[in-house]
Amino acid sequence: xxxxxxxxxxxxxxxxxxxxxxxxxxxxxxxxxxxxxxxxxxxxxxxxxxxxxxxxxxxxxxxxxxxxxxxxxxxxxxxxxxxxxxxxxxxxxxxxxxxxxxxxxxxxxxxxxxxxxxxxxxxxxxxxxxxxxxxxxxxxxxxxxxxxxxxxxxxxxxxxxxxxxxxxxxxxxxxxxxxxxxxxxxxxxxxxxxxxxxxxxxxx
Amino acid sequence: xxxxxxxxxxxxxxxxxxxxxxxxxxxxxxxxxxxxxxxxxxxxxxxxxxxxxxxxxxxxxxxxxxxxxxxxxxxxxxxxxxxxxxxxxxxxxxxxxxxxxxxxxxxxxxxxxxxxxxxxxxxxxxxxxxxxxxxxxxxxxxxxxxxxxxxxxxxxxxxxxx
Numbered sequence: 001x002x003x004x005x006x007x008x009x010x011x012x013x014x015x016x017x018x019x020x021x022x023x024x025x026x027x028x029x030x031x032x033x034x035x036x037x038x039x040x041x042x043x044x045x046x047x048x049x050x051x052x053x054x055x056x057x058x059x060x061x062x063x064x065x066x067x068x069x070x071x072x073x074x075x076x077x078x079x080x081x082x083x084x085x086x087x088x089x090x091x092x093x094x095x096x097x098x099x100x101x102x103x104x105x106x107x108x109x110x111x112x113x114x115x116x117x118x119x120x121x122x123x124x125x126x127x128x129x130x131x132x133x134x135x136x137x138x139x140x141x142x143x144x145x146x147x148x149x150x151x152x153x154x155x156x157x158x159x160x161x162x163x164x165x166x167x168x169x170x171x172x173x174x175x176x177x178x179x180x181x182x183x184x185x186x187x188x189x190x191x192x193x194x195x196x197x198x199x200x201x202x203x204x
Numbered sequence: 205x206x207x208x209x210x211x212x213x214x215x216x217x218x219x220x221x222x223x224x225x226x227x228x229x230x231x232x233x234x235x236x237x238x239x240x241x242x243x244x245x246x247x248x249x250x251x252x253x254x255x256x257x258x259x260x261x262x263x264x265x266x267x268x269x270x271x272x273x274x275x276x277x278x279x280x281x282x283x284x285x286x287x288x289x290x291x292x293x294x295x296x297x298x299x300x301x302x303x304x305x306x307x308x309x310x311x312x313x314x315x316x317x318x319x320x321x322x323x324x325x326x327x328x329x330x331x332x333x334x335x336x337x338x339x340x341x342x343x344x345x346x347x348x349x350x351x352x353x354x355x356x357x358x359x360x361x362x363x364x365x366x
Contacts, residue, residue: 057243061235065251070336073258077343143314144240144321152245153321157304161289163247164328168286171335175279178342 009053016050031086037075044068054117058148214263221263228256236329240318246325250332258340266344275341278334285331292323 023043030036044067051060115122124131134151142150152160236249261269293304301308306320 058245058248061243061248062251065248065255069255070251070258070339073255073262074339074343077340080344141313142317142321144318146240146242148243149239149245149321149325150317153324154304154306154317157293157306157324160324160328161293161304164286164289164331167335168282168331171282171338174339174342 013050013053016046016053020046020050031088032084033079033082033086034076034084037072037079040075041068041072044071058146218263221259225256225260228252228259232256232333236325237322239325240321246328247332249325250329251336253329253333254336254340257337261340261344266341270341273337275338278338278341282331282334282338285327285329285334288327288330289324292320292327296320 020043023039023046027036027039027043030039044063048060048064048068051057051063115124120126134147134155138144138147138150138155142154144150144154232249232253235244235252236246239245239249257269257273260272292306292309296305296308297303299308304320304324306317306324307313309316309319
């Protein structure tokens with residue numbers, strides 16, 4: 001890769017990250033929850049684009065499908081349980097702001113120790129035999145062209161099993177909170193029509 | 205009568221949706237079974253598969269989607285997916301290998317790995333798809349169609365719109 005394309009990639013990623021910050025701030029400011037939900041979908045699409053620019057296609061696909069797709073729908077569904085407009089805050093909570101700022105600056109301080117993006121001298125890339133092993137031996141040991149899949153499903157099979165169990169457990173939690181309630185619903189015109197037709201056929 | 209008019213208002217969207225759903229399902233299967241070669245895998249495929257049903261629910265009303273996939277089937281299949289994953293590990297244990305060591309599944313270690321990854325990803329896909337559709341059922345059980353979801357400002361305003 002030449003210097004020029006790297007520069008362009010760098011600028012694109014920076015632009016997208018700036019947009020992410022702008023969208024996040026707008027979400028905080030907005031009182032309209034529907035608009036905030038749609039913007040959070042936009043936020044996910046933008047981060048998916050950042051992942052594509054960083055060559056993490058698998059993560060990007062997940063982010064686009066889960067973040068922009070399912071989460072938005074489920075949040076919209078949640079909105080139907082409540083009002084669309086956020087209640088105005090009666091007072092300003094400066095304590096909360098202080099704690100949030102403190103936590104944020106601590107997190108930023110923590111990232112200073114992290115290796116730079118794509119740094120060849122970082123521990124993960126240079127002397128770790130594990131990453132090298134995955135990249136070089138995956139073809140002969142697993143035989144699957146996509147290294148992400150072989151790491152995810154075979155080398156790190158325990159982790160993925162745990163993740164699936166987490167998804168399953170989360171579903172059980174939601175089902176026990178919301179799903180077991182039976183509601184009387186309004187008669188659906190199409191379904192009743194179908195039932196009537198079925199009844200008629202049975203009569204004939 | 206009012207109800208009838210309401211459903212006819214989205215005729216174009218409904219026709220386009222009927223055209224889109226098979227393609228979304230096909231894409232989900234592509235992401236599921238092509239995950240070994242390109243980006244994708246069980247998790248993404250499950251979510252895309254679920255999104256087809258969620259689209260159906262949004263446009264035609266969640267009541268009718270429940271007729272296509274009943275919540276009981278979903279509860280069953282989300283457990284089956286996880287059991288498929290964990291069961292693969294148990295099978296490799298019974299065959300004398302380590303837990304989730306797929307090389308032991310077939311005579312050739314590479315084919316064993318292929319089979320193991322295939323089954324495991326299938327399990328993940330089934331669980332994730334079932335979980336996502338169930339979550340959608342839970343959260344949308346109050347409203348019936350896109351009308352109420354999109355114009356959810358106030359109950360009175362929805363009625364004034366009609």
